Amino acid sequence: MDTKEYIASGILELYVYGLLSESENEEVNRLAIEHQEINDEIISIEKSIVNISTSFSPFLSAENFTKIKNKLELKHAKVVELKPKNNRLQYLGWAVSAVLFIGIGYQYFNQNQFKNDILNLQNEKVKLQEIVVSSESKTKKTIEDLNVIRDSKNTVITLAGQAAAPKSFAKVYWNKETQTVYVDASGLPEPPQGMVYQVWSLQLKPSLTPTSIGLLDNFSGENNRIFAVSNTGNAEAFGITLEPAGGSKSPTMEQLYTLGAV
Structure with missing residues (x-):
């Protein structure tokens, strides 16, 4: 003591x-x-x-x-x-201080937890909004694709598999009035990394003249694999080749996957 x-x-x-x-x-x-x-x-x-x-x-x-x-x-x-009585008061003061400290700490913890819950809810809300936007975009794209297929004004050209990929096939929906062209590439295999499918509008006479009308980019990300390509007005046939990423100036005939005459 x-x-x-x-x-x-x-x-x-x-x-x-x-x-x-x-x-x-x-x-x-x-x-x-x-x-x-x-x-x-x-x-x-x-x-x-x-x-x-x-x-x-x-x-x-x-x-x-x-x-x-x-x-x-x-x-x-x-x-x-x-x-001593004053010691008792001192101990009582310490006890009260400890209780206040614990209470403040508990409130601080609850406040931080509440903030974290709000932040988590906001993050979930953002994710849900992204999902909704993505779903709406996919739904809109699906409706557009269906309208293309159902449009009676479209001429449908079937592209059969060639030596490079005998089991491949595709379809071209060509509206000759508006010259718009859509390609259904669901019958094509996934292109290798660093490669892309390129669509060609072909004139057969007096000699074979190919014209590139588009690349089938984002092949994996397109669920229905129906792609809009550039307009064409005088095609006699359509072909699809496998080319290096970015496309080629002329078709690589050894990599001709599908071909079909109008």
Whole structure:
């Protein structure tokens, strides 16, 4: 036990004034026996009280003061340790501070959790919006593809597989009034990496004259694999070849996948 802190707590003054309970007095008595510093302090306090009393009571005789003093010096035969009241208040203050700290920490945690929940909801909302937009775009594209297939004004040209890919096939939907051309490439295999399908409008007479009318880009990303290509006005046949990415100026005949006459 730190005797200096105990002495500074003010308990000994209460003890001398007779303001402690019986158990507290016993504890002070015990500590006075065990610790000389505490015992000396009690004697010092009692002497101070006697001196103060003397200064304010000049009509009492010296003999009476001596008797009172002797009684006071004999008072501390028994002693007891009592936790200072100010220490109790100090412990209570610490406890209240701890509760406040825990409460603030709990509120801070809940606030951060709430912010995280809101952020997660916002992210989910963005993802759902992206899914909706993507679905709407796919639905719109599907409707457009169906309109192409169902358009009675379209001339449908079937392109059969050639030596490079005998099992391949494709269809060309050609509106001769508007000259628009759509290619259904669902019968073509996935092109190798770094390669792309290129569509050609062909004139057969007086000599074979190919004209590129488009590349089937984003082949994997197109679900229905119906592609709009450039207009043509005088095609006698259509062919599709496999070319390096970016296309070629003239068709690679060894990589002719499909061919069909109008």
